[in-house]
Amino acid sequence: MNTERAQERRHFGHRARLTLTRAQIQLVDDQAHAARSLWNLLHAWWTMLPKDKRSLAAADTAIRQARSEIDWLAVLPAQAAQAVLKTYFQAWKNCWDGCADVPTFKARIRTAMSVDIPQGRDLKVTRVHRRWGMANIPKIGRVRFRWTKDLPVGKRADQENRITGARLVKDALGWHIAFRVQSLRARPEPHTGPDVGIDAGVNLPLALSDGNHQYHGRPSRLPDGQADRDKWLNLREKAKLLGLEQRACRREQQRKRGDKTSRRLRHTYDQIKQLRATATRRAVDWQHKTTTGIAKRYATVVIEQLHIKSMVKSARGTVEEPGRNVAQKSGLNRSISQEAWGRTVTMLRYKTARHGGTLHRVPAPGTSRRCSACGFTTPGSREGQATFVCKHPDCGWSGNADWNAARNVLHLYRTGRALVPAAGRAVVRRPRGVKPATAR
Structure with missing residues (x-):
């Protein structure tokens, strides 16, 4: 050779x-x-x-x-x-x-x-x-x-x-x-491991089709269906962050319009940024370790084609047609942004290639509503945020909703419905002859 x-x-x-x-x-x-x-x-x-x-x-x-x-x-x-x-x-x-x-x-x-x-x-x-x-x-x-x-x-x-x-x-x-x-x-040899489908969520960060789910290791104390926006901070750091945010709010209210930010207020903002940066570093560290383990274990990784920008749009609406559950949607948007699914996909893309595996995408619509056991989509099967119970009279399968979606993701790949492999990012170019607003 x-x-x-x-x-x-x-x-x-x-x-x-x-x-x-x-x-x-x-x-x-x-x-x-x-x-x-x-x-x-x-x-x-x-x-x-x-x-x-x-x-x-x-x-x-x-x-x-x-x-x-x-x-x-x-x-x-x-x-x-x-x-x-x-x-x-x-x-x-x-x-x-x-x-x-x-x-x-x-x-x-x-x-x-x-x-x-x-x-x-x-x-x-x-x-x-x-x-x-x-x-x-x-x-x-x-x-x-x-x-x-x-x-x-x-x-x-x-x-x-x-x-x-x-x-x-x-x-x-x-x-x-x-x-x-x-x-x-x-160059890595072709990976000989099994295939796996992955569903990204908020309560369950990464649900795998074989049941080997990846958790943060930092359980939330909030009720089911609600995500902790500061899950990467311990209780002492959360209390300190809450106190700093309240202090910054009080000092901001005392500042008159047009006045410069005081040194104390800037120092408070710097402390808040440090805690946020600490949480981000912990999240990135978990993502690196988790994606490395997945790339080493599985030969083919299948994920959903998610449009995150559309998922985190505000539900406020307009004056004529105001939105519903605006506060709940805002919390969900913060939780989705905090999970950084795009960064996880980027890590999986180059790590699977480095270990001889491949990464594929499948269409996202219908993966959370279809029963992975019988294959039917029955209205009312999704009970709450984390439970799936098939309402088909001949099935009745129940389990974690994210795990059910991960199994459906793998099923779409095996039935030949995968999109273009995510080996690299496509470059969208302007049509020939069309120039931007500021020409050369």
Whole structure:
């Protein structure tokens, strides 16, 4: 067998938390603000310039001149400035191809702070401890990060297995570094495991057709049919979050219209963001572990083709035709958004391919109303949110409603009603000759 054909090149990312001093945090913050401001200046320059003078070389010359004349732009490394230019041009290419909207200005509040390090050789990553590693950040120096994954550094690094770059990203929990890693791995053998159908829910996160359901491990104390929006926080954290939200509400009511947000109110909001970020990290960790176990065990994974954007629409309605059960629908929408089904599908897509399996989609309508035992759809079989009792006179099967839907999902795949395999995301392009609002 040819060795080159038996191997494939993979690109993946790994995110680790940085440990920075106050001085280093200030320097990285300055670089992130400079990168955002450079994007805005580049966007203003691009939109005001005549079309015949717009080019990559002209933009590069303008950036070099701006960094030499403006001191607060010079804090951004030259490679990071070039990365901003490359990202901006890629945004326009995505717009011209119909994959994204027209690039706009980045606001200071709503934009995530980030700095790109495009050259992997500038990082000089080393492992100094079982739990810690060191990396070099341009114009910052050597910094420590949490070592939670083996990276190709030192003698293990070569032309095919190496760190190609990184990005510094800031969230409510502080600064993190996201490495871009390239590796050469052997192609996986075809998976020989069983097939499984999966139904995503709120009370039961992932129901599997073989009964091996995946729970959060954090049971809700609310009645049946209601989801706990803070299930990833313990009781102490929930009480703290409730107190912070009440405190923020009181201080917001005392603030007059037009006044700036006080320092105390901003600090309260920061504490709320930290608790929300902690819950998100726990949810992502559970999703990674669960999807990895599913990809290792099953050869074919079948899921529903869900339109989540339509599922989380508000039921408020209009003034002429107001909606019903608006508060209940709002709680359900929050629970659906918190489960992040789209992120679970994305993880399953690349993990099944990595382990030699496949991922397929089937139409969602009717999977929750059809009886998986007799195959009939009888009105009134769905009793409540979590129980299914078949009303057909010759059947009478009863069980978990999500498990019944998972069995129907697998049945649709086995009967040849699967959609196009979800190996990759299709790109929707504009028809030929149709240009966006802002042409080249």
